[in-house]
Amino acid sequence: MPEIAHIAHWPYGTVFSLDGVTPQIAADAFIAPTAAIIGDVVIGAETGIWFHCLVRGDMGIIRIGARTNIQDGTVVHIDSGGLDTFIGDDVTVGHNAVIHACTLKNRAFVGIGATVLDGAVIEAGGMLGAGGLLTPGKVIGANELWTGSPAKLRRVMDEEERRRFDRNAVVYRDLAKRFRAGLKVVV
Template sequence: MENDHPGASIISFGGHTPRIDPSAFIAPGCRIIGDVEIGPDASIWYNCVIRADVNRIRIGARTNIQDGTIIHCDSDKDGSGGFPTIIGEDVLIGHIAMIHGCTLMDRAFVGLGAIVMDGCVVEGDAMLAAGAMLTPGKTLPNRQLWSGRPAKYMRDLPDIAVAGMRAGVDHYVHNAKAHKGAVRAMEEH
């Protein structure tokens, strides 16, 4: 299989090959394995691991997964189907986050070093603060900020915070295009 993503490992596993939209940016050092689908203008930054060996992982358009983040899914241990990891469109995931067997709805935000565990849902325009841990089965409702370990409700998000998250999505789409060009230029020399 030809790798259109220099320096990244795109690995077929269990009969599944990652499906990556050609407009997505996959940074060098990434490892993308198995039943993974990555949408248009998404960006997977340096040294991320996305491992869909026991269930599926879906990442929507314009979502960014920042450096060092690990995304995995939960296997079907008891016949219930386990928990795939479903990440919607326009999602921001900060550096070194851990995302496991959960759903991040369109426009969700997961801060630096945060952990989202099996069966959790982060709704649209909601924010899990840096370093927070959303424990199994919890739902972080629309436009709320949760923080702490375990994460708890802190406050509702004002319009300016929501607008800032949306601006962050635009920034990462543009920045990813610049990095994609820099990686291609490096490969040509």
């Protein structure tokens, strides 16, 4: 992990220490001004946590990898029974998603308004479509596309199809750089 920005000098978002545990945020990450990061959270390089997101590591740990984007209005939390949340590298989490006590491996994709619940796993390159509900303990395999509520397997994507979705992580990585460098409060 790259150098961690010291909390006192963090220019964005609201970052809270809880019970003496302070979030660790890569110096080149972007945390939107209205996002809240609390407790035992680690956020990797070039990751973007967008407007009105809540990342709450109050009863366990949350780890978010590099070049990941957690889009506007998303809630990331853990389970009071000991299930933590792990989000890998190059992951896309769409607007208004709920990520709760689960694992999203590298290149996972969670669509707008989708929910991933306790103990569920999205393997590398797996996708949960917009509005989907991945119920506790379910596993989306590598490159599988699941949709619906509750979510069910629709098909396995070939590499070409899946690569088209990888563009989203690159776009959001670049957007995070732009916002980090150019976002200014005007009122």
